[in-house]
Amino acid sequence: MKRLLDPRYIAAAVIVALLVALPALLGDSPYQVAILTGAFFYAILASSWALLAGIAGQFSFAHMALVGIAAYTAGLMGRDLGTTPLMGILAGTLLAGLVGLIIGILCLRLRAAYLALFTIAFSEIVRLWFLTEFQFTEGSNGLMLSKLWEGISGVQEYYIMLLLLLAAMAVMYWFAASRFGLFVRSIREDQEAASAMGVNVVRYKVLIFSLTSVIIGLAGSVFYHIVGIVTPNTMEILQMSLVIAMAVIGGMESLLGAAVGAFVSRVSLELLREINIFGLQIELGAWRYAAFGLLLMFTLRFAQNGLVYPIIDRLLMRRARGETVAKRLQAEGSMAGEEDS
Amino acid sequence: MIELDVRNVFKSFGGIQALNGVNFRISGNEVIGLIGPNGAGKTTLTNVLDGVYKPTGGQVWLKGARIDGLPPYEIARRGLGRTFQVTRAFRRMTVLENMLVPAMALHPTARQRDFYRKSMEVLEFLTMEHLAQEYARGLSGGQQKLLELGRLLMLDPDIIILDEPFAGVHPMLMEKIYEYIKVVHQQGKAFIIISHDMESIFTLSQRLLVLNFGELIADGRPEEVKRDPEVIEAYLGEEEEEEEGVVVISPGEEGAWEGTDA
Numbered sequence: 001m002k003r004l005l006d007p008r009y010i011a012a013a014v015i016v017a018l019l020v021a022l023p024a025l026l027g028d029s030p031y032q033v034a035i036l037t038g039a040f041f042y043a044i045l046a047s048s049w050a051l052l053a054g055i056a057g058q059f060s061f062a063h064m065a066l067v068g069i070a071a072y073t074a075g076l077m078g079r080d081l082g083t084t085p086l087m088g089i090l091a092g093t094l095l096a097g098l099v100g101l102i103i104g105i106l107c108l109r110l111r112a113a114y115l116a117l118f119t120i121a122f123s124e125i126v127r128l129w130f131l132t133e134f135q136f137t138e139g140s141n142g143l144m145l146s147k148l149w150e151g152i153s154g155v156q157e158y159y160i161m162l163l164l165l166l167a168a169m170a171v172m173y174w175f176a177a178s179r180f181g182l183f184v185r186s187i188r189e190d191q192e193a194a195s196a197m198g199v200n201v202v203r204y205k206v207l208i209f210s211l212t213s214v215i216i217g218l219a220g221s222v223f224y225h226i227v228g229i230v231t232p233n234t235m236e237i238l239q240m241s242l243v244i245a246m247a248v249i250g251g252m253e254s255l256l257g258a259a260v261g262a263f264v265s266r267v268s269l270e271l272l273r274e275i276n277i278f279g280l281q282i283e284l285g286a287w288r289y290a291a292f293g294l295l296l297m298f299t300l301r302f303a304q305n306g307l308v309y310p311i312i313d314r315l316l317m318r319r320a321r322g323e324t325v326a327k328r329l330q331a332e333g334s335m336a337g338e339e340d341s
Numbered sequence: 342m343i344e345l346d347v348r349n350v351f352k353s354f355g356g357i358q359a360l361n362g363v364n365f366r367i368s369g370n371e372v373i374g375l376i377g378p379n380g381a382g383k384t385t386l387t388n389v390l391d392g393v394y395k396p397t398g399g400q401v402w403l404k405g406a407r408i409d410g411l412p413p414y415e416i417a418r419r420g421l422g423r424t425f426q427v428t429r430a431f432r433r434m435t436v437l438e439n440m441l442v443p444a445m446a447l448h449p450t451a452r453q454r455d456f457y458r459k460s461m462e463v464l465e466f467l468t469m470e471h472l473a474q475e476y477a478r479g480l481s482g483g484q485q486k487l488l489e490l491g492r493l494l495m496l497d498p499d500i501i502i503l504d505e506p507f508a509g510v511h512p513m514l515m516e517k518i519y520e521y522i523k524v525v526h527q528q529g530k531a532f533i534i535i536s537h538d539m540e541s542i543f544t545l546s547q548r549l550l551v552l553n554f555g556e557l558i559a560d561g562r563p564e565e566v567k568r569d570p571e572v573i574e575a576y577l578g579e580e581e582e583e584e585e586g587v588v589v590i591s592p593g594e595e596g597a598w599e600g601t602d603a
Contacts, residue, residue: 179445182434186442189431195413196391196423197492198446202412 011315019162023155033154037226039266040161044168044219046247046262047255048212051172053244054252055181056208057188059116061240062103065123066213067220068235070096072130072137074221075145075230085148085225092221093214100213104206111191120237127235142231145224157226164222165259168215172255175211184208245296251309261308265292343499343531344368344404345390345421351398352382352389352555359385360396361555367500372522372532374546374563376539378576381552383535384426387502390533391423392416404499418447422498426505426535428485432478436469437461439477439488443496456495463494466524467517483514490521500531507538519545543567551576 026032045063053059073095074088083091103122107115130137137143148160175181183204186194195201224230233239243262250261272288274281284291299307345367352360359382367373377383388394390401392413401409408416422443431439440460448456464470467487472480477488486506493501506518522532522545533550536542542549542563549566551559553575559566566572 179449182438182442182445185434185438186431189433190429192393192413193425193429193431194442196393196417196425197443197496198414198417199442200412200414200446 007315016166020159023158028155030154033158035267035270037154037158037161038223039263040158040165041219041223042243042246042262042266043259044165045216045243046250047169047172047259048215048219049243050247050250050252050255050258051176052208052212054247054254054258055176055188056184056205058107058205058208059112060103060107060119060209061116061237061244062100062119062123063212063216063243064240065119065126065235066096066100067216068126068130068230068232069099070217070221071145071224071230071234072143074225075143076137078146079143085146088145089218089221089225093217096217096220097210097214100217101206101210103213104209107209108202108205123235123237123240127232130235131232137232140232142229144229145227147228148222148225160222161219161226164219168219169255169259171211171215176255180204180207245292249295249299249307251306251312254306254309254312256312257306257309260312261306264308268292342368342404343370343420343529344402345500345531346402347386347390347399348402349399350386350389350396350401350409352385352394353397359555360389362399363552363555363557365550365557365560367531367533370526370529370531372526372534372545372547374542374549375533375535375552376537376542376549376576377552380554381576382555383552384504385555386552387423387504387533387535390416390502391421414446417443417496417498420499421502422493422496422500423502424486424489424493424504424506426508428482428489430477430480430485430488433476435474435476436464436480436488437473440464440491440495443492447496460491460495463491466494467491467521483510486510487514487517487521490518494525498530500533501525502533502535504535505537506534507536507541515541 022036023033045067049060049063052063070092073092074085077083077088077091078085103119107118110118131139133139148157183194183199184207186197186199187201187204191201224234246262246265247258248261249265250259251257269288269292272284272291274283276282295307303310347363347365350360350363351358361382363382363386375383375386385394389396389409392408392411392415395410399409400407403416403419403421406419408419408421411419431442434442437457437460440463441456444451444456444459461470461473464473467490469484469487469491472484477485480488490503490506503522507515510518519541522534526532532545534542534545546563549559549561549563550557551566551569551572553571558575559569559572561569
């Protein structure tokens with residue numbers, strides 16, 4: 001009971017309740033619901049990248065390429081093999097996980113800038129392949145994907161993405177708070193020292209690549225069934241940069257910070273399409289991305305922990321710092337000590 | 342029974358022969374000093390022993406099993422732990438988390454609460470318990486050295502290699518490290534201590550190994566080794582005086598006392 005009264009749990013329950021009620025509060029507006037559904041997708045991408053890069057220290061740029069691989073797999077299976085969306089999503093998720101695993105193995109000895117360059121090159125190769133193999137992938141026209149089921153509504157799609165986001169966050173929080181989270185953070189800090197302390201660096205590096213790839217593979221294949229079309233543009237470095245910027249603005253060492261950062265950024269970018277200042281309508285168009293870039297520069301210069309995470313930390317998590325086992329262990333240890341005394 | 346057997350180990354980097362047929366054996370809980378001029382191959386030998394480098398020739402056996410070529414984490418789990426010349430604490434993790442990493446890596450099925458208890462016991466021994474929730478990056482250089490020693494206790498290896506444990510350490514902290522070595526040695530652990538601090542080496546070591554240009558030029562009791570002409574010429578220099586068990590040595594012309602190793 002005491003645990004349920006923890007401000008963090010109360011805040012989480014309030015936020016989830018608000019998100020559940022949001023479509024009704026917006027009057028089921030298809031446009032607004034679609035924007036929020038997309039924001040959930042970006043929240044999954046940014047938080048999983050925060051896990052991979054911020055917590056595990058693996059600066060990969062392959063996220064969007066893996067999303068593309070999963071979405072194209074799902075789409076191609078539906079188109080060419082006539083499988084159900086569920087089968088396509090399953091296959092896309094598994095293939096993304098497998099490719100992530102292979103990238104993890106190939107990148108074992110690569111660090112920082114070298115890993116980034118390797119994954120940028122990988123992403124471009126994948127994008128160009130989907131772009132040029134026109135007869136197979138429809139090239140720049142994009143590949144059509146069927147809806148998840150006949151007659152699915154935008155609100156149902158909203159709830160599916162919300163559910164995916166909550167499930168992904170739960171899995172990633174569990175991982176970050178477990179011994180695996182502790183090990184990948186030690187690898188981030190110093191790979192040689194972690195290995196000298198008995199940590200199997202190879203296993204946990206491959207594991208973190210595979211886990212995040214499965215998560216984004218699932219999210220990507222579901223999301224592009226909702227969107228109805230996937231194009232090679234999905235895998236552009238610009239898209240990847242957007243995800244990274246969202247994670248950095250939110251707080252790249254915090255899963256929740258990155259997710260909230262992505263959600264707010266995505267919604268803000270949409271709201272900034274057209275602004276009204278004292279009755280004057282201004283279409284910002286591509287300039288809103290420039291504003292976003294300025295915000296990113298500000299964050300990197302003045303708030304390396306991100307703009308969102310410090311707020312969350314101050315309001316809710318100061319006394320429970322770190323998504324690690326350490327605090328929990330201390331609590332358990334204290335309890336055990338009280339029992340003993 | 343602790344047993345480390347280093348058999349004719351070679352290690353080269355391109356045209357540079359960093360280790361040239363090194364042989365020695367550790368039986369039981371000895372405290373061994375490993376000395377030599379800069380570039381002699383001390384750190385290379387450490388990296389070969391703990392699996393960072395695979396030797397280009399020779400074998401390393403630990404407790405009856407061959408370990409050369411195994412990854413460092415496997416060698417650590419088999420009972421050989423080390424510290425680094427430049428302290429390598431997990432800086433953006435708390436002191437307690439630093440302590441938990443080796444314990445949880447070593448005992449995946451043990452009760453988690455035991456890790457916390459043991460961590461706090463070790464931190465108390467190191468008089469660092471009040472720093473348990475501090476980030477390692479906030480600790481002083483000396484405290485980070487103690488933290489590395491603490492992590493080793495959590496790993497609980499049979500053989501501990503300390504690479505320059507006294508470099509840049511305050512005298513009071515040095516006393517703490519002395520105490521650490523003595524207490525842990527009494528628990529049955531063997532030490533290999535690499536240091537340029539001759540006073541500490543001669544105070545602590547029961548046996549001295551001297552490396553020069555990748556070759557082991559001496560292996561014996563400190564009193565014998567310090568009178569070895571080859572060692573004096575290569576490293577120690579001329580002995581000036583000896584009072585109340587304290588050895589004061591001035592470096593020879595080719596002796597190197599400061600700086601970092603290769």
